[in-house]
Amino acid sequence: MPEGLAETLWSIATGELRGPEAEAVLDRVLQDPDTAELWRATFALAEEAGLENAAGSDEADVDESQLLADSPAANSRPAANTGPMGSRWLGLAGAAAAALMLVWLWPSPKPPTPGDPSVDDPTVAPVIRAVDHPAIGSALESESLPREACLLQWKGGPVGARFDVWVETRAGVRLATGLDLEGTQFQVPVDALRDVAEGEAIVWRITALAEDGRRVDSPSFQVRVQ
Amino acid sequence: MQAPGVATDEMTAMASAVRRAVGRALRPAMASYADDIAQSAMERLVARMRADPSTKPRTQRYLWMMANHAVIDEIRALQRRRESPESEEGIALVGNPHDSAHRRELGEAITACVGALPLPRRRAVTLYLQGHGVTEAAEILGWVRKQADNAVYRGLAAVRRCLEGKGITP
Numbered sequence: 001m002p003e004g005l006a007e008t009l010w011s012i013a014t015g016e017l018r019g020p021e022a023e024a025v026l027d028r029v030l031q032d033p034d035t036a037e038l039w040r041a042t043f044a045l046a047e048e049a050g051l052e053n054a055a056g057s058d059e060a061d062v063d064e065s066q067l068l069a070d071s072p073a074a075n076s077r078p079a080a081n082t083g084p085m086g087s088r089w090l091g092l093a094g095a096a097a098a099a100l101m102l103v104w105l106w107p108s109p110k111p112p113t114p115g116d117p118s119v120d121d122p123t124v125a126p127v128i129r130a131v132d133h134p135a136i137g138s139a140l141e142s143e144s145l146p147r148e149a150c151l152l153q154w155k156g157g158p159v160g161a162r163f164d165v166w167v168e169t170r171a172g173v174r175l176a177t178g179l180d181l182e183g184t185q186f187q188v189p190v191d192a193l194r195d196v197a198e199g200e201a202i203v204w205r206i207t208a209l210a211e212d213g214r215r216v217d218s219p220s221f222q223v224r225v226q
Numbered sequence: 227m228q229a230p231g232v233a234t235d236e237m238t239a240m241a242s243a244v245r246r247a248v249g250r251a252l253r254p255a256m257a258s259y260a261d262d263i264a265q266s267a268m269e270r271l272v273a274r275m276r277a278d279p280s281t282k283p284r285t286q287r288y289l290w291m292m293a294n295h296a297v298i299d300e301i302r303a304l305q306r307r308r309e310s311p312e313s314e315e316g317i318a319l320v321g322n323p324h325d326s327a328h329r330r331e332l333g334e335a336i337t338a339c340v341g342a343l344p345l346p347r348r349r350a351v352t353l354y355l356q357g358h359g360v361t362e363a364a365e366i367l368g369w370v371r372k373q374a375d376n377a378v379y380r381g382l383a384a385v386r387r388c389l390e391g392k393g394i395t396p
Contacts, residue, residue: 012366014287029352040357046294049290179383179386
């Protein structure tokens, strides 16, 4: 351990050290589970002491939850023991926490609930989440698509946005995802549809990530697979 | 536990806090050592204070910093023992070996995927996976919040794609 790591970690945890100095230590955290452990211990103790500069600072206006919004993973972080920072104790690169981290990494869209009008009634207007861009809507011209060419298309959303696409059965079983797409279409792989019966509807929806960081969710759409 | 110039109840409260912090920080495979580490850290802290009966006032902040140093020293000592196979106190990771191997593979895959991210996103995702919120990550990195938000979101998406490419799914 280089001299002064304890002091450096403490300074980071208490907000006295930010930016490049913190980044240098952080770069070790990923590669070295031991350093990650020391990092966590320091932040935990700073929080216990009430000295952690940023503890609890994810104020109400923060839409961090949207990072994993609609996701079971959003609720599957380790149990918070004490306070807002109680959930942070995943050991990056630590083998024992890997499985849990895997769940945490994987947001999954909230399955459409029965009776959700946006699923059951395709004529229901989408909810407009922001007023400075057109709402995201389906651009499909047909109510059904051949499974060999199940090309989902949409329109709207913030200018310059990238898109995530979530495709599920109506029961909420995920069939396919497309992440960080530049275009406004997504081809559902044939293999993903192998268990979908002829004429069965699949549900899909879009999350747009605007250039300024905003996230905009579409309503759910459905299309039948032929 | 008596320390010069510090009330007993204050030390007791600090010992409890140290125990909680250590318990939260250790990897699960080492969690059983939390009590020992916390106890040793407090003993180390008291010994240092007795060895340095400084007349300068010991602020709360100073005491906590000293406690943290003691905790770091103890965890490092444990890590060294774990890494030393010839040590009589050699520490083995607990748990089913098959599960451990599987988890290790997962951990290595996650590390590789996070490590493949562009540097800013890698740092943001590393903080996020350590449990820091986006706002806190932004503060640590000296970024505006939107920047951290974007980096974490895109970084996580890339890590998921990377893991899927390795055949790893939830």
